[in-house]
C-alpha cells in the first residue's frame with residue numbers, strides 16, 4: 001500500500017505483529033508458514049516458480065511449502081529447519097514479521113533467538129503424537145520469555161480423520177500443564193498445514209470447530225505494546241562529542257546517545273546518572289530532525305545534560321520515579337544454550353543493556369523438569385537446553401529492573417570467555433532493593 | 445496514549461539506529477559499505493541520525509567491480525562528499541593486477557572476484573566490522589542471517605553455527621582476525637526502503653527512475669546495451685522506457701519497463717508488483733544456493 005495513500009486516509013499507524021512458530025521437529029512449522037504465505041497470496045510469481053522448479057527435482061511433482069523458509073542447502077537436503085528464517089508479509093489489516101524457528105532440540109538456541117522478539121507464538125503439535133517433551137520445552141520457553149499470546153496449532157488433523165475427540169484430548173494435555181506456566185491468552189486451532197485447512201480459509205472438515213482461522217486470529221488479536229512507558233531508562237550507547245566542529249555552537253557539545261529502554265523523558269526533567277549516582281537535569285533532547293521537548297521508549301535520542309558528570313558507554317540515565325534496583329548479587333532465570341554446561345564457580349561476561357561486566361556463578365537454585373514442569377532444586381549443573389534459576393555475582397553493580405517489568409532492562413546474555421560464544425539468555429528476577437538517595441545523591 | 449506510538453517505519457528506524465550505535469560502541473575499526481544503491485542510501489541517513497552532530501565514526505567502503513553503472517559511481521562519490529565522509533574505494537581490477545583475485549578462464553562476471561577484493565580491503569585497513577545494507581526479504585539465505593553476522597578469520601559465514609541473538613543484546617566480541625558483518629536494516633522490506641526514501645526525501649541515482657535506454661533481450665530479461673554487453677547478431681534490441689529495480693553489475697542487471705518518475709510512482713509500482721526485486725538479477729538465479737555459497741565464501 002503506498003504510504004501517501006495511508007498517510008492521507010488513515011491517521012492510525014500500521015500495526016506490526018511479530019510471531020514465531022515453535023514445536024517439535026516435523027510438526028509442520030515451515031509447511032504452515034509456506035501455506036500461510038501461499039494462501040494469503042503473499043508470494044510473488046518468481047517465488048512460486050522457484051518452488052515448482054525444486055518440486056520437479058526432489059518432490060516428485062509435489063511442491064514443498066517448507067522450502068520457502070528452509071533456505072539453506074543443508075536444510076533442504078535434510079528436510080529440517082536448522083536456523084530461524086524471517087519472512088515479511090502484510091494483509092490490509094496488519095503487517096507481520098514471521099520467525100520460522102527449528103523444532104530440533106539441538107537447535108533450541110535458534111528457537112530462543114526467533115522467539116525473543118515475538119508478540120505471539122504458534123506452538124504446533126502433530127495430532128498423531130500429541131504433546132511431547134519438546135512441545136513442553138518450547139511452551140516453557142515462550143512462557144519464560146513472557147510472550148503474551150499463544151496459539152496452539154493442532155496440526156496434521158488430516159491424519160487423524162479430523163477427529164474432534166483427538167483435538168479435545170490434546171487440548172486437555174495442554175490445559176493440564178499451562179497453569180504452571182503463567183500463560184494467559186491461549187487459542188487452540190485444529191488444522192492441516194499441508195492442505196490449508198483453517199490456515200487462511202476455514203476447513204470443511206471441522207464443522208465442530210467454530211473459532212477463527214489462524215490468519216483471522218493473527219489479524220484481529222489485540223496486541224498491547226511491549227514497551228514500558230513507566231520509569232525512564234536510557235542505557236548510554238555512545239558519547240556524542242563532535243571533533244573540531246565548524247559550527248561554533250557545537251564546540252562544547254557533549255551528548256549521550258542511546259535508545260530509551262523505558263518511560264518518557266522531557267527537557268528540564270531531573271534524572272540520575274548511574275553509576276555515578278548524581279542527579280542532573282536534561283538540558284536538551286537532540287535528534288537529527290531537530291530538538292524535541294519529549295521522547296519515549298523505544299525512540300533513539302541524544303541527551304544533553306546540565307552538569308558535567310562522568311558518563312560513558314554502559315552508564316544508565318534514570319528518571320526519579322519508578323527507581324530501578326542495583327546490586328552485584330543477581331538472581332535470574334536462564335536458558336542454557338551451550339554444550340559446555342553451566343556450573344557453579346564459572347566466570348562469564350554478562351551483557352546487560354549496553355554494559356558488559358564479568359560475573360561468576362554462585363549457585364544453581366533449580367532446574368525445570370520438562371516432564372513435570374516442576375522445578376528440581378539444586379542441580380549440579382545446567383546442560384544444553386536446560387532452563388533454571390541461578391545466582392550470579394557481578395564485578396560491578398548492575399542497574400536493572402525485573403524482566404517482568406521491563407524486557408529491555410531486565411534481560412541479559414552470558415558470553416563465554418575465550419570463545420566468545422553466547423551461552424545463555426537470562427531474565428532477571430525483581431531487584432531485592434531499590435536504589436535510595438543518600439544526601440541527595442544515589443550512591444551505588 | 446496514542447501520542448506515544450511509533451509507526452512501523454519509526455520502529456524500523458529506531459531499531460537500525462540502535463544497531464549502528466552498538467557498532468560504534470563495540471568495535472575499534474568499523475566501516476560502512478556504501479555502494480550508492482537504495483539500501484545503502486538508507487544506511488547513510490540512519491548513520492546521520494545515529495551520530496550527528498558528530499562526524500560519522502567510520503569510513504565508507506566500496507568494492508568497485510569495474511562493471512558498475514556510471515550513474516551509480518557518480519552518485520556514490522557525490523553523496524560521500526556531501527556528507528563529509530571518508531570514502532575508500534577498492535577495485536576488482538586492482539585486485540586482479542595484484543594477484544589478490546584470480547579470474548577463472550573466460551570468467552566475465554565480477555561477482556565472485558569482489559569477495560577477495562573485499563577481504564583484502566578488510567585486511568588492509570584492519571576493519572573489525574563492516575555495516576551492510578542487506579535485507580532478509582531479499583533472498584532466502586539472507587532470511588537466515590543475524591543482525592550481527594560473525595565471520596571467521598577467512599571471512600566465512602557458517603550458517604549452521606550462528607551465534608544466538610536474543611532481544612536486542614548483540615554479542616560483538618571477536619578474537620584477532622575475526623570479523624563482524626552488521627545489517628541494521630535486516631527487517632526492512634523493499635517497500636519499507638522506498639517509503640523511507642520518500643519520508644526522508646532522499647536523493648537516489650537517476651537509473652532508479654524511468655529513462656530511455658537501448659536494451660537487449662537475453663536470458664528472459666532486458667539488459668542495458670553497453671560496451672560490456674554488446675548485442676549479438678541474432679538478439680533483439682529495442683529502445684525502451686525502463687528503470688532498474690535493484691542495482692547489480694551492468695552486465696547482469698535486468699531493466700524493467702516502467703513509467704515511474706517519482707518515488708511515489710515507484711511505491712505504487714512495488715505495491716502492484718508480481719515478482720520480487722531479485723527476480724531481475726541474474727547473479728542469484730544461477731542456482732538455488734547461489735547466495736548462500738557466496739556468503740559462505742565471504743560475500744556481504
Ligand SMILES: Nc1nc2c(ncn2[C@@H]2O[C@H](COP(=O)(O)OP(=O)(O)OP(=O)(O)O)[C@@H](O)[C@H]2O)c(=O)[nH]1
Pocket residue numbers: 023024025026027028029030031032066079080081082101102103104155156157158159191192193194195
Ligand atoms: N499429512 C500432513 N502432513 C503434514 C502437515 N503439515 C506438515 N506435514 C508434513 O510434515 C513434514 C514436516 O514438515 P515441516 O514443515 O518441515 O516441519 P517443521 O515443523 O518445520 O520441522 P523442523 O523445522 O525441522 O522442526 C513434511 O513432510 C510435511 O509435508 C499436515 O497438516 N498434514
Ligand SMILES: [Mg+2]
Pocket residue numbers: 029030031066080081100101102103
Ligand atoms: Mg521447519
